[in-house]
Amino acid sequence: MRAERVFAYGAAAGLLGDLLLGDPRRGHPVAAFGRAAGAVERVLWRDHRGWGALHTAVCAGGAAALGLAATRAVRHSPAASVALTATATWSVVGGTSLAREAVAIGRALEAGDVEAARARLPHLCGRDPQALDADGIARAVVESVAENTSDAVVGALVWGALGGVPALLGFRAVNTLDAMVGHRSPRYRRYGWASARLDDLAGWPGARLTAVLATVAGGDPRGAVRAWRADAAQHPSPNAGPVEASFAGALGVRLGGTLSYGGRIEHRPVLNGAAGRAVRAGSGDIDRAVRLSRRVGWLALGVCAGARLLTRRSLTKGRTS
Secondary structure (H helix, E strand, C coil): CCHHHHHHHHHHHHHHHHHHHCCCCCCCHHHHHHHHHHHHHHHHCCCCHHHHHHHHHHHHHHHHHHHHHHHHHCCCCHHHHHHHHHHHHHHHCCHHHHHHHHHHHHHHHHCCCHHHHHHHHHHCCCECHHHCCHHHHHHHHHHHHHHHHHHHHHHHHHHHHHHHHHHHHHHHHHHHHHHHHCCCCCCCCCCCHHHHHHHHHHHHHHHHHHHHHHHHHCCCHHHHHHHHHHHHHHCCCCCHHHHHHHHHHHHCEEEEEEEEECCEEEEEEEECCCCCEECCCCCCHHHHHHHHHHHHHHHHHHHHHHHHHHHHHHHHHHHHC
């Protein structure tokens, strides 16, 4: 079986597995990687960019090497290759858990239980929940759904289409390292620099595809394009900007503004401020963001699998012409 079909069948099975099973409560491969990366950090940590770059290379390179070894071990068995791709896809995507957490917070807000919503918010993002009212929590959830659609679903599929299982695992490793050490705290400002920059590079194609698909799948394509073009570049993240702006335009809401993150107050630009309304708790905005995220994820699978198949056919025709 050709590699493009292995990816298409395996990635589809992996996404379906995520839809049906979600993340396991114990023994998740990403959690195991996080523990291993933490152990490496305890050995290597120095307040220096070079040591941080070594940490990134060891951890991300190790994950990709593991994927390469597994791919080679099953290369003579199409069924095993599909199963490996499915398992890797399931282990690195997180669309179902993302949706479950978002919906749970939304239900708490609808019931008027702001404290329950605050208690669940750290499962979804790193905002300081005590600094947020009900509407602020709802806005944080919508922003997190948008950003994590790119990080936890689309980006992984893009890299899986480009490089198979090694790239799938490598992308998730890079993204996890950024979450662990890529923030600008005193401990990680230099040590986490390499992880943060590599995550920006790795996330670039998935973020653009996510923005395009949100524009196509959302309720207001013109609004999504307008918000993307007008506001994305103002966001401090080169990847979250296009994704959050396109989601804001597609949903007809405003995102961004002042937030508290890790004890720091940040004043981010407002996205879709001219045409959007404020996100409101109990208005259904969270549910609409979740539905858009799911549509984007499945569309991304189709785009990635189709692009790989077309590339293969183009290369084959080029060799025979």
